[in-house]
Amino acid sequence: MTEKALTIITQREDLPQLFGKRIENxxxxxxxxxxxxxxxxxxxxxxxxxxxxxxxxxLAAKIASAKSALDKAGKAKKDEYTVTTKLIDADRNLAKSRLQALQDEIRQPLTELEQREAQRKAQHEANLAALGFVNIQAHDHVGSDLVKERIVFLENTVIDDSWEEYKSQALEVKDNALRILRPELERVKKREDEQAELARLRAEQAQREQQEREERIAREATAKAKADAERQAQQIAQESERKEREAKEREARLIAEKESAELRAKQQAEDAAKREREAIEAERLEAERLEAKRQANKKHRDAIFIAAKDDLVAGGVDEEVAKQVIKLIHENKISNVTIKF
Incomplete structure (x- = not known):
């Protein structure tokens, strides 16, 4: 940035005036x-x-400073116009409010007159609309009493000078409404008579159908009760037969079980007796075997004792002494000496 450009930006007093100004577009x-x-x-x-x-x-910093200086000058110019613009807007609002109030003040009598005229016409038009309301016949649920009430209302409505410029129109509307409603009353009465007759016939038909339903229900109930009684009697008979059959089967089963128990007891007694005999026999045989074995052992020992005695005697030992020695050895009363059987 040169000193020349910086001086232009920072020292020109007319800088704010350049904003918003155009020279040759x-x-x-x-x-x-x-x-x-x-x-x-x-x-x-x-x-x-x-x-x-x-x-x-x-250089970038100097450009930023120049940008800030220009923006500040432009804002100062805008602030001048903002103050002026606010004053202008205040003057405009003052003029509008004051002159609007003056306009309303000057026109107030005419405005009130127009409002009263509008209300008068609206009331007449509402009365005229109420007078000409004849769309009752469009609804079949409307009764003759309502149609008759409407006719009486029209007949009692006086069309006089109070209707002002709507008088002739009101007379025409009233006549047209009565011309529509009077025959409508006859039609509605006829419809109500037909509906009443239809209702009576329907009531009679409903009563007959109800009586037929009740008679059918009674017949069905009687038939059902009879069928239920027969079914119950059959069930009782079947139950009795079942109980009798089950009793016989139970009795036969008890007899069979008793006989089977007796046979089992007899067989068990026989088996027990047989086992006892076999045990006795086994004990006898075992005793005989043991006795035979004992006798054999005794005979064998006696033979050994005799042989030992004879050997001792042969060696010069007295026979009685030899017997005593053999006895002492057999009874293990001599240390380190045994008899081999």
Whole structure:
């Protein structure tokens, strides 16, 4: 940024006046902006060097300062116009409110007259609409009493000068309504008589159908009761037969079980007796075997004792002494000496 451009931005006293001004369809501030752009772009620097980076940073800061200065000048110009605009709007509102009040004041009598006339016409038109209300015949559920009430209302309605300019129209509407409703009354009465007769016939038909239903229900109930009684009697007979059959089967089962128990008891007694006999026989045989074995053992020992005695005697031992020695050895009363059987 050159000193020349900076002086233009910071020292020109007419700077705010340039905003909003046009010279040959061009903004007056355009000249200053163009000079800043031209002179800023005319400065060259090597961004790869520290000096070049410092120049770039300083130039960008000066452009930012110029931007702030221009924006501040423009805002100052706008604030001047804002004050003026608010004063103008206040004057406009004052003029509108004061003159509107004056307009309402001057026109008030005419406005009240127009309102009264509108209310008068609206009332007459409402009365006329009520007088001409004849769409009763469009609804079949409407009774003759309502139609008759409507006819009496029309006949009792007086059409006089109070209807003002609506008098002739009211007379015509009343006549038309009566011309419609009087035959309508006859039609409704006829319809009600037909409906009453139809209702009577339907009631009689319903009564007959009800009586027939009750008689049918009674017949069905009688038949059902009879069928239920027969079914119950059959069930009782079947139950009795079943109980009798089950009693016989139970008795036969008890007899069979008793006989089977007796047979089992007899067989068990026989088996027990047989086992006892076999046990006795086994004990006898075992006793005989043991006795035979004992006798054999005794005979064997006696033979050994005799042989030992004879050997001792043969060796010069007295026979009685020899017997005593054999006895002592057999009874293990001599240490380290046994008899081999």
């Amino acid at each position: 061009q903004a007056a501030i355009e000249e200053i902006i163009s000079k800043i752009e031209f002179e800023s772009r005319s400065i060259t620097f090597d961004i790869e060097t520290k000096d070049g980076q410092a120049t770039c940073r300083s």
